[in-house]
Amino acid sequence: MTVAADSLQLATELGQLLLQKKWSITTAESCTGGGIGYWLTAVPGSSAYVDRGFITYSNKAKQQLLAVRSATLLQFGAVSEETVREMAQGAAKAAAADVAIAVSGIAGPDGGSAYKPVGTVCFGFYLAGHVASSHLVFAGDRQQVRQQAINFALKQSIELLTALSN
DSSP, X not given: OOHHHHHHHHHHHHHHHHXXXXXXXXXEESTTTTHHHHHHHTSTTGGGTBOOOEEOOSHXXXXXXXXXXXXXXXXXXXXXXXXXXXXXXXXXXXXXXXXXXXXXXXXXXXOOOSSSOTTEEEEEEEETTEEEEEEEEOOSOHHHHHHHHHHHHHHHHHHHHHHHHO
């Protein structure tokens, strides 16, 4: 299966779960630049569960639109589980959504460090009051890192929603 087919399949599956629960979803994206929102809205009928999303590439946007605290950004940086947790909570509140996916990372080719190498991506998830986060380091060029992050975010959302339902 192609990467695009994977993304569409994952977005379709996530949409079905949201429809079953009658829940809405929003995204707060930095390094993926709206890619998760793109795939969510590629699914016919997605307007039943998608109202809005946020592309918050800068720290200023994260603070203004998602209420990420400046202290969090100063202490942990934009690419941190602490920041994406606040991004997810802020997006859910701002969009009045039941579910939020937040992503911040270093897609490259520049910007990495020994502590946070290129390919590092942090994920935050808000699911009806429950907050989770994780981070991974993906291999590949900028586009590959971004696409892997999109698919992981969709897949992880499905897994978290399924676990919450059980």
